[in-house]
Amino acid sequence: MKIPQISKKQMEKVHPYIPEAYGLLEQGRVSRREFLRLATLLGMSAGAASALAACGGAPAEPAAPAGGEAAAPAAAGGIKRGGTWKSSMSLQLLDHPARLSWVEGANIVRQFGEYLTETGSDNITRPYLLEKWEASEDVKTWDLFLRKGVKFNNGDELTADDVMFTFGEWLNPDIGSSMLGLLSYLSGMQDVEKVDDYHIRLHLQTANIGVPEHLFHYPALVLHRDFEGDIIKQPVGTGAFTLEEYAEGERAVFKRRTDYWRNGEDGKPLPYLDELIYISTDKDAGIAALQSGQVNSLYEPRPADFLASKDVEGLTVRAVSTAQALFLRMRVDLEPWDDNRVRTALKLCQDRAKILQLAYFSEGELSIDAHVAPVHPAYCEKPIPEYQPEEARKLLEEYAAEKGIELPLKVTLATKNDQNEPEMAQALKEMAAPAGFDITLDITEPGGYWDRWTEVDLGITSWSHRPLDTMVLPLAYTEESIGAWNETRWFDKEFETLLHEAEATLDVEKRRSIMCKIEDIMQERGPIGNPFWKSIWNITNSKFKNVQAHPTAYDLMYEVWLDE
Amino acid sequence: MARFVFRSIVSTVITMLLVSILLFWLLEVGSGDITIKILGVFSTPEQRASYRSQLGLDAPSYLRYSDWLVGNDWRAKNKIGFDVVTIVNQATGEQEWWADVDGVLTRWNMEDGKLLTLRRGADGSASSHIVSIDWQSNEDGSESFWGVDTKGNAVMWVRGGGAEVWALTKAGLRKQGDGPQEYIPLRKGLLRGDPGKSLQYGRPVAVTLAPRVRNTLVLAGVAFIIVMPLALLLGIYAGINEGKPSDRFVSISSLGATATPEFVTGIFLILVFGIWLKWVPAVAIFDSPNAIFENPLLLVLPVLTLTAIELGYITRMTRASMVEVMDSAYIRTAILKGMPYSRVVMRHAVRNALMAPITIIMLHVNWLIGGVVVVEAIFGYPGLGKYIYDAAIFGDVNAVEAAAMLTVTIAVATRILGDLAYTFLNPRIRYG
Numbered sequence: 001m002k003i004p005q006i007s008k009k010q011m012e013k014v015h016p017y018i019p020e021a022y023g024l025l026e027q028g029r030v031s032r033r034e035f036l037r038l039a040t041l042l043g044m045s046a047g048a049a050s051a052l053a054a055c056g057g058a059p060a061e062p063a064a065p066a067g068g069e070a071a072a073p074a075a076a077g078g079i080k081r082g083g084t085w086k087s088s089m090s091l092q093l094l095d096h097p098a099r100l101s102w103v104e105g106a107n108i109v110r111q112f113g114e115y116l117t118e119t120g121s122d123n124i125t126r127p128y129l130l131e132k133w134e135a136s137e138d139v140k141t142w143d144l145f146l147r148k149g150v151k152f153n154n155g156d157e158l159t160a161d162d163v164m165f166t167f168g169e170w171l172n173p174d175i176g177s178s179m180l181g182l183l184s185y186l187s188g189m190q191d192v193e194k195v196d197d198y199h200i201r202l203h204l205q206t207a208n209i210g211v212p213e214h215l216f217h218y219p220a221l222v223l224h225r226d227f228e229g230d231i232i233k234q235p236v237g238t239g240a241f242t243l244e245e246y247a248e249g250e251r252a253v254f255k256r257r258t259d260y261w262r263n264g265e266d267g268k269p270l271p272y273l274d275e276l277i278y279i280s281t282d283k284d285a286g287i288a289a290l291q292s293g294q295v296n297s298l299y300e301p302r303p304a305d306f307l308a309s310k311d312v313e314g315l316t317v318r319a320v321s322t323a324q325a326l327f328l329r330m331r332v333d334l335e336p337w338d339d340n341r342v343r344t345a346l347k348l349c350q351d352r353a354k355i356l357q358l359a360y361f362s363e364g365e366l367s368i369d370a371h372v373a374p375v376h377p378a379y380c381e382k383p384i385p386e387y388q389p390e391e392a393r394k395l396l397e398e399y400a401a402e403k404g405i406e407l408p409l410k411v412t413l414a415t416k417n418d419q420n421e422p423e424m425a426q427a428l429k430e431m432a433a434p435a436g437f438d439i440t441l442d443i444t445e446p447g448g449y450w451d452r453w454t455e456v457d458l459g460i461t462s463w464s465h466r467p468l469d470t471m472v473l474p475l476a477y478t479e480e481s482i483g484a485w486n487e488t489r490w491f492d493k494e495f496e497t498l499l500h501e502a503e504a505t506l507d508v509e510k511r512r513s514i515m516c517k518i519e520d521i522m523q524e525r526g527p528i529g530n531p532f533w534k535s536i537w538n539i540t541n542s543k544f545k546n547v548q549a550h551p552t553a554y555d556l557m558y559e560v561w562l563d564e
Numbered sequence: 565m566a567r568f569v570f571r572s573i574v575s576t577v578i579t580m581l582l583v584s585i586l587l588f589w590l591l592e593v594g595s596g597d598i599t600i601k602i603l604g605v606f607s608t609p610e611q612r613a614s615y616r617s618q619l620g621l622d623a624p625s626y627l628r629y630s631d632w633l634v635g636n637d638w639r640a641k642n643k644i645g646f647d648v649v650t651i652v653n654q655a656t657g658e659q660e661w662w663a664d665v666d667g668v669l670t671r672w673n674m675e676d677g678k679l680l681t682l683r684r685g686a687d688g689s690a691s692s693h694i695v696s697i698d699w700q701s702n703e704d705g706s707e708s709f710w711g712v713d714t715k716g717n718a719v720m721w722v723r724g725g726g727a728e729v730w731a732l733t734k735a736g737l738r739k740q741g742d743g744p745q746e747y748i749p750l751r752k753g754l755l756r757g758d759p760g761k762s763l764q765y766g767r768p769v770a771v772t773l774a775p776r777v778r779n780t781l782v783l784a785g786v787a788f789i790i791v792m793p794l795a796l797l798l799g800i801y802a803g804i805n806e807g808k809p810s811d812r813f814v815s816i817s818s819l820g821a822t823a824t825p826e827f828v829t830g831i832f833l834i835l836v837f838g839i840w841l842k843w844v845p846a847v848a849i850f851d852s853p854n855a856i857f858e859n860p861l862l863l864v865l866p867v868l869t870l871t872a873i874e875l876g877y878i879t880r881m882t883r884a885s886m887v888e889v890m891d892s893a894y895i896r897t898a899i900l901k902g903m904p905y906s907r908v909v910m911r912h913a914v915r916n917a918l919m920a921p922i923t924i925i926m927l928h929v930n931w932l933i934g935g936v937v938v939v940e941a942i943f944g945y946p947g948l949g950k951y952i953y954d955a956a957i958f959g960d961v962n963a964v965e966a967a968a969m970l971t972v973t974i975a976v977a978t979r980i981l982g983d984l985a986y987t988f989l990n991p992r993i994r995y996g
Contacts, residue, residue, distance in 0.1 A: 086851060088944075093602060093766040101604020174618075174743075176603045176611040229715070248765035248772060249954065250946055251850060277851050285847040285944025292838045292846035447957070451596040484608065 079265050083562030084275040085544060087555070088286030089299035091248055091278060095230045097221040098169045098177035104299060106218035107555045108246065111254050111276060112153065113237030114222060116144065116163070116215040119467045121320060121548040121556075123375050125212040129158065129222055129238065131198075139207040139504050146198040150261045152224055154236050159197045165225040167192045167200075181484070182214050182471075207504030213467045218552070240271040240558045252278040264559070272561035290315065296541040300553040303361055303420055309539045316542045318549035319535045321365055322465040323373035323472070326424055328413075328529035331457045333489040336399065336409060340525045345395040347529045349432035351387035355531040359424035364532040370522035371476070372515055373533050375551065376469040377508055380516035382523070392435035400436075408438035415442075415460035416449035424531070425460055454487040461487060465551045469515065470503045477527075488527035495521045569980065576976040583972050584754075584965055588629050595959025598763055618717070619763065620749040632760060632965065635753030637661075640718035643710040646670075648718065648750060658768070661750045663712045672697075672711035672721070674744065679709070679721055699723055712750070720746040759966035764958040769966045773951065775853060777970065780940075780947035782856055784932035786863055787870040792925060794871075795878035796918070802879065803886020803917065804909055814879065822876030830869045830942040837865060848945040866943045870936065874928065882921045889917040915989055922989070926982030934971035 094105045097113065118128040127133060129150060134143040150158040168189055170179035185204040186192065193201040202211065214220065224236040235243035238261070241254035254276040260269045279295060287305045289295040291312055298305065310317050330337035330346070337343055352366045365374060366384045373379060400407050413428070415421040422443050429439040442456075453461055466472045475481055478499070479491040495518060502514045522528070538549035546559050598621065599612040607615075616622050620631070630636075637648045647664040662669040662684060669684035673692070681695040699707035707723040722745045752758035759769040802814040821829075838846025844864040849855070856862055889895060890913055898908045937949035948967060955963035986993050 086849070088849075093764060095766055099603060101602065101607065173608075173611060174614050176607055176615050178604060178607060180611070181608065247775075247853070248762075248767060249951070250775065250853070253852075279849050279851055279944075280946075281847070281849070281944030282941055285942065288834050288838060288846045289849050289944065292834075292842060294845055294847065294849040447596060447601070450600065 079272060079561050080563055081266075081268075081272050081561065082274050083272075083564070084277060085273050085297070085557065085560065085562070086277045086279060086295040087297040087299060088281045088283075088289055088295045089278050090282075091246070091250070091252055091280040093248060094232055094246065096169070096175060096177075097223065097231050098166075098175050098179060098219050100219040100221075101178065103218055103553055106221075107299065107553075108243075108252050108278065109221050109231060109237070110218075110239065110554065111241040111557060112235055112239040112243050112257075113231075114239050115220055116222060117212045119213060119216045119552075121550050123377075123467050123551060125216060125467060127212075128216075130215075133212060135209075135211070135506070139209055139506060140204045142202040142204065142211050143195075144200045144202065146200070147261075148198055150238050151259065152236050152238050153242050153257055154224070156224065158222070158238055160194045160200050161197075162222060162225045163200055164189075164192065164194050165227070166221075166223045169223060169227075170220070177219055179214075179217060179219050181475075182217055206500070208470070209503060209506055210468050210471050213471060216467075218554070240269075241276060249280050251280060252276075260558075262558070271558045273557065276557055290539065290541075293541070296544060297547075297555075298539055299555075301537050301539050303363065305539070306363065306537050307361060314542050315539055316547070318538045318540075318547065319363065320538070320549040320551050321373075321375050322534055322536055322551040323375055323467075323469075324463065324465045324534045324536065324551070325367065325371075325373070325530050325532065326359070326419065326421055326460050326462050326534075327371070328424075328428065328460055328531075329458075329488050330527050330529075331488055332527050334457050336403075336411070337457065337527075339399055341395040341399045342409070343525075343527065345392035345399075345435055346432060346437065347523075348385070348388045348392040348395075349428065349435050349437065350385075350529055350531045351427075351431050352384060352531040354387075354431070355424055355427050358427045359420045360532060360534060363535045363537075365535070367530045367533050368519060368523055369526060369529050370519040371463070371472055371528065371530070372469040372519055372522075375533075376467075376515075378469060378502070378511040378515045380512050380519055382516075382519055385523070387431065389431070389434040392432075396436040407436035408433075409436055410438045410440070411458055412440045412442050412456075413458050413460065414444075414449065414452070414456040416446045416462075417443050418446040418449075419462050419534075421460045421462065454485070459487070467551075470499070473499050473518070474503070477522075490527035492521060492525065568983075572976065572980050576973065579976065580969055580972050583968055584633070585629070587964055587968055588625070588632070588961060591956070591959055591961050591964060592625055598959050601958060602763075618747050618749075620717075620747055623748075628961075631751060631753065632962065633753050634755050635751050635758065636718075636748055637750055637752060640710075640712075640748050640750055643720070643748075644712065644718060645710070648712060650752070659716075661712055661716045670712075671714055672709075672719075673714050674721070679711075682714070708745070713744070716750050718748040718750055719744045754965070754969070759969075760962035762955070762960055762963045764955060764960040764963060769962050772963070773948075773966055773970075776946055776948050776951045779850075779856065779945065780933055780936075780949070783863065783866055783870075783945065783947060784929070784936075787867050787874065787932060788929065790867060791871050791874045791878065795875050796882050796921065798875070799879040799882020799921065800886050800909070800914060800917070802883040804890060804913070806883075806887050806890070811883070815883065818876035818879040820876070821872040822880070824872065826869055826873045826936075826938050827942055829872045830865070830939060833865045833868055834942070848943045850946055866939055866945055869939050869942070870932070874932075878921055878924060878928075881924050882917065885920045886913065886917040889913045918989055919986065922982055922985050926978045926985075929978045930971065930975040933974055934967075 089104050089107065091104065091108070092102065094108060097109045100106050100109070114129050116129045117125050119125040129147055131145045131147045133145065135141070146158065146160060146163065152158060169175050170177050170183060171186060171188055173180060185206045185208045186202065187205055191203045191205065193203065195201050222238065227234060227236065232246045240257055240260040240262070242257050243252070244255050245251065245253040256271055256274045258269065260271065262270045264270045264272060281289065283298070283302060283305065286295065286298045287301070287308055290298045290309065293314070301309065306317065309315050328346070328350070330343050332338055332343070347369050356362055356364050356366060367373070368382045368384060396407060396409060400409065413425050415425050425441050425443065429441060432439055453459065463472070475485045476487065477490060478486065478496055482489055482491070498514050498518050502511050502518065505511045505514060536549070536551065536553060538547060540547045543563050545561050545563055548556050550556060597612065599615045599619070600607070603612060603615055620628070640648050644663055648661055649664050649669070650659045650661055651669070652658070653660050662671055671682045671690070673680050673682050679697050681693045682690045683693060684690050697709050699709050701707055709721050711719060711721070713719045722743060749761070751760050761767065762769050762772050765772050798814050798818070802811040805811045834846045837843050844861045845859070846865070848862045848866060852858065895908060895913055898912055899905070934949055934952065936947065937953045939945070940947045940950040948971070952964060952967045955967065
């Protein structure tokens with residue numbers, strides 16, 4: 001394979017830090033994934049970064065084809081065109097993409113619309129509708145350079161006006177977009193500057209390294225400048241398919257677009273498939289349809305669906321590690337959880353391997369009690385804590401003696417019956433009994449729990465995947481987020497200082513050393529127990545090639561092809 | 565007879581009114597904040613409050629009920645000072661609301677923080693005009709204006725009351741200005757033929773409900789046509805052969821079919837015929853709106869499941885009734901006086917024996933249409949029962965109400981049909 005030679009000078013032109021990072025890669029101090037993430041974060045095209053990484057001494061992996069910015073794993077064999085892909089997924093109200101609050105809707109709009117960046121299945125974010133981005137030294141000014149020649153499906157060309165309009169929608173509180181909270185470092189449209197038709201500059205109030213990831217958050221679809229608020233009536237986007245039909249609760253039909261801007265491996269425009277159809281059914285009906293061949297895929301299979309499909313002939317199961325988890329979270333403003341000894345005692349009562357086995361059929365990774373996952377680039381590896389009921393009992397006895405109360409300590413654990421939380425709650429109840437906890441379970445339907453998730457004393461809350469640790473920690477563990485998503489009311493001065501430092505640190509090595517401290521604080525006095533990180537699966541009929549399992553269950557269909 | 569029908573209709577209307585009030589109240593109490601379900605748990609309380617007011621959910625419940633029943637365009641008319649009318653947009657086929665300002669159809673649109681007047685031309689196009697807005701001064705010194713927006717709401721805009729955000733406008737950056745503060749989502753009300761918009765799907769209920777009703781009518785109709793004659797025949801056959809092996813066979817197998825819950829039968833059928841043998845489609849995947857007509861095989865397993873559960877029930881009912889009639893004195897007399905056996909059965913026994921099954925059958929028509937949620941869920945069949953269930957879980961008042969009104973109507977209509985069938989079968993019964 002021909003590897004393009006990139007000199008240090010060229011690297012420096014993209015960003016002064018890249019040569020240094022490259023040095024780290026050569027010495028084996030950062031992995032290829034971390035280098036890729038950093039280099040692309042600093043504005044290097046992913047193709048060039050992959051090429052660099054390939055010659056950078058790291059374990060040899062096939063480099064993505066140079067120049068293919070949105071690089072996908074190269075497919076073996078000849079690509080074939082044509083065919084229809086059907087999937088089962090529930091379809092609900094869909095009007096304003098910025099208002100999306102469910103991934104199913106995002107899977108609809110992403111077939112005919114696109115994002116400025118893309119976080120791939122490898123959890124690395126690359127420029128997409130952007131040609132590249134550049135961050136200033138202090139990570140407070142971001143320059144976004146739009147790709148030229150991208151056309152909407154109504155014939156208009158994508159320019160900075162469309163992106164400015166889209167930013168305006170995100171930042172308008174009346175729209176109700178969750179982007180508003182994510183982009184809290186922008187105080188309003190005065191911080192978004194249009195430099196020229198293909199260049200937008202963001203002036204951040206506080207430094208944040210997560211901008212590229214935020215631009216791929218699922219409501220962040222790039223809208224046409226004349227969008228009026230209902231994407232079904234105006235399905236205008238730059239994507240590779242066009243929306244032919246959308247009937248809520250029934251089906252969505254997409255047809256291939258012929259003038260899409262990206263080319264496939266055969267040199268003709270993507271996509272390879274002719275048609276996509278989503279059919280809205282229950283998961284139970286969906287899994288039967290998948291097994292009988294009536295549909296080819298199923299949105300976000302549950303553990304039970306995974307078990308039912310993993311050995312079925314003709315179906316391919318792809319697993320992917322995520323930063324999704326079920327957190328055992330404690331309200332630190334209420335007794336007894338205000339006392340760190342009680343929190344620590346309960347955390348010690350997690351027999352993690354057993355919980356993973358009982359609640360998730362061992363399909364996941366054991367975790368420490370911090371909201372930082374191994375898939376996060378700056379994760380700092382720590383030993384997995386052991387199950388220590390005796391230690392926990394000692395702590396509880398101490399606490400009980402001080403308070404003058406008798407063990408067992410009666411507590412209520414609230415959760416929802418949705419993603420195997422009841423199994424985890426039941427396991428925990430048994431494991432915590434020898435330590436002196438008497439846990440009563442309070443399990444409701446998902447809606448019932450989401451109505452009160454921030455209010456219960458002790459609960460198990462499911463958190464979805466986010467590509468960066470610095471995207472999730474400020475959401476739930478800072479003083480500012482109390483009243484919003486800080487369900488535990490926990491905050492810590494030292495933690496917050498470190499977190500802000502991490503948010504402004506591009507260097508993965510340096511950020512990892514900060515994360516080490518952050519993880520220690522969370523383990524030592526934090527408000528959550530976290531036995532495991534979930535894996536999720538993509539189950540698709542084996543005749544479809546180039547399918548990717550994405551940690552957020554996104555359907556990336558542009559490069560999928562059918563081999564009958 | 566006319567009086568009977570008239571009384572039935574009056575009682576139907578009263579029933580529907582009571583059902584609608586009860587459902588409205590139940591959903592009011594039972595469902596949580598719908599805006600969380602729409603905007604997600606990560607929306608801020610302010611965003612939710614804003615969205616709630618855009619949906620008109622911040623109005624008191626009696627007002628929302630009356631809006632649902634009789635509409636609110638007359639309420640909006642008082643505020644705006646002009647008539648509000650609906651026209652059908654030729655391009656989309658959807659209904660649009662406009663204010664009739666001295667013969668010119670007008671709407672107002674907030675663009676770049678400024679309120680613009682839109683006037684509808686004769687060709688259906690809307691042109692935007694910068695006309696001075698007739699702001700009303702309020703007691704607290706603010707200025708407000710009521711008009712119709714482009715999304716079918718009557719809106720009160722308050723001058724300078726827009727959200728405090730910077731927006732990019734064609735004239736550069738500026739602060740949002742004359743913001744909407746109060747919404748009345750315009751509707752005509754059920755009594756005037758408008759069941760409103762589905763909160764869950766954001767489309768008119770009539771549009772989302774119609775295909776479900778059609779699907780269910782097809783499923784229920786096919787099941788009915790297969791089950792009823794078969795069940796009656798089997799029941800009559802078993803009844804006249806009471807105690808013989810053939811009767812035992814029919815009785816026991818029908819008992820078995822009925823005693824097996826439909827979710828067991830359904831899953832068993834899916835596994836055997838759909839996944840293992842692959843003879844028929846396992847579940848009802850509607851990959852086009854007319855999938856059941858393009859591929860009627862989709863109906864096989866759902867109909868079989870319904871047949872299994874219904875067949876046994878009605879067969880046993882008919883059998884019991886038949887046995888009782890065959891035991892009665894007049895049948896013995898008829899046989900003793902030498903009437904041919906077939907004539908005794910057909911002319912004298914069956915007619916009387918059908919009274920009880922007819923009641924059951926008519927009750928079951930309603931069940932087949934609105935109550936087969938379990939069967940619809942197993943097969944992913946997009947029918948009415950599933951529609952009501954999903955809407956109720958979501959707290960979608962308009963959808964639940966519309967579907968419930970439909971099922972109540974069907975329930976009462978089938979009852980009337982059942983009563984008419986009685987009079988036909990038994991001339992002694994006359995409703996005076």
